[in-house]
Amino acid sequence: MKVRCPGCGRLYSSLIPPGCSCGERLEISYDYEKVDPSGWRNRELGVWRYRELLPDVPEVVSLREGGTPLIRAKLGRELGLSVFIKDETRNPTGSFRDRLATVAVSHGMPHAENGFVVASNGNAAASLAAYAARAGRSAYTVVPKLVEQGKLNQIVALGAKIIRYGESVDEGISYAEGLAEGKGLYNVTPESNLIGLEGQKTLAFELWEDLNPTHVVVPTGSGSNLYSIYKGFMELIEVGAIDEMPKLIAVQAEKCSPIASEVLGVEPRAEPTKALALYVKSPVMKELALEAIHASGGTAVLVGEDELDLGQRLLAREGIFAEYASSVIVPALLKLAEEGYFERDDRIALIVTSSGLKGHYSESREKFSVGGTKLEILKLLSGGSMYGYEVWEALEKPLRYQAVYQHLRELESMGLIEETHRRGRRVYYGLTERGRRFLETMG
Secondary structure: OOOEEOOOOOEEEEOOOEEEEOOOOOOEEOOOOHOOOHHHHHHOOOOHHHHHHOOOOOOOOOOOOOOOOOEEOOOHHHHOEEEEEEEEHHHOEEHHHHHHHHHHHHHHHHHHHEEEEOOOOOHHHHHHHHHHHHHOEEEEEOOOOOOOHHHHHHHOOOOOOOEOOOOHHHHHHHHHHHHHHOOEEEOHHHHHOOOHHHOOOOHHHHHHOOOOOOEEEEEEOOOOHHHHHHHHHHHHHHOOOOOOOEEEEEEEOOOOOOHHHHOOOOOEEOOOOOOOOHHOOOOHHHHHHHHHHHHHHHEEEEEOOHHHHHHHHHHHHHHOOOOHHHHHHHHHHHHHHOOOOOOOOOOEEEEEEEEEHOOOOOOOOHHOOOOHHHHHHHHHHHOOOOHHHHHHOOOOOOOOOOHHHHHHHHHHOOOOOOEEEEEEOEEEEEHHHHHHHHHHHHH
């Protein structure tokens, strides 16, 4: 691996910054003439199958990420097109960010004696939490106030420290950089860590092996995944595996569209969307994402809030439960198909980036979330152990006495509270360590 500045030519090694001291963004390259892609087919599936085009690391920290399935979509037959779904929900923590985490954590281990840090709107934070736990290192995750509860639960369960900062992930990037410097942490934030992006580009290698697509439709927030996929296909051209780049199609929510709006020549918006993982108001990698779209001859699509449920339902018909941020790919496909954008012999890959299990939960089923009464009970128990009758008296809402015990049993089954002691027939409950960490995430 060679890291150089395209502007001044300076070479970097060891701890790689995102940009050169002269202000240019650094580039990572390899000895492409020595890479033989035909050798990959004899290796185990996964990110590290492509080790010649990945950074050298002292030891691989892996949870068997990558090698995710490519599924032919029933929807494609209905449209008269060849459509395939790349299901990144099958990664260890349920998202494409595991590709980033395995490479960034493996490479960063010599620099992470005090731990790792990431600024994330959820998926990268969950990935770091898992891989740092696997490596036996601490993890600090800077997440915005607007983030799905499922992702917070995942981060807490994996033992990472959560720091709530800002409304969107944009505001957390500089905070994470300051935290890395102040605490001596290794920063794996995608916008601040070129090494991690090398892991994400393996998506392109797998797509080439399984399909060699003509078009790739990518949910786009920060633009890091879109650019990573572009870099992967560029390297496939360098090693002689392909002659032509597939067209890359960026999909954004209408309510937050800094990249797609520029491609389409419309007024951009920067408002919260139900597709929270795409809520990136000022993406650091915007110019690189635009380069990927234009250089590949691709385009962009905007998807309305009212189309997100449709996208999720149609993916569910394929047997895939995706979060809203991934579900944008289906209405985007439908719009482009209706416009006659595709040819009948095109091979179209849709990237499902993250599982719906990490996203929203039905507010009508309180037992599957921790809000309302359950949250009040946790707050009461944070002050010390209590038994059921005490909890019932302290709750400031009309509630049947028996219902309190139902809530206590469910909180206990979630691992958030535990029996601390008994006095006669009275059973006292207190918070577990997991319960305390959970309350911290609720701020």
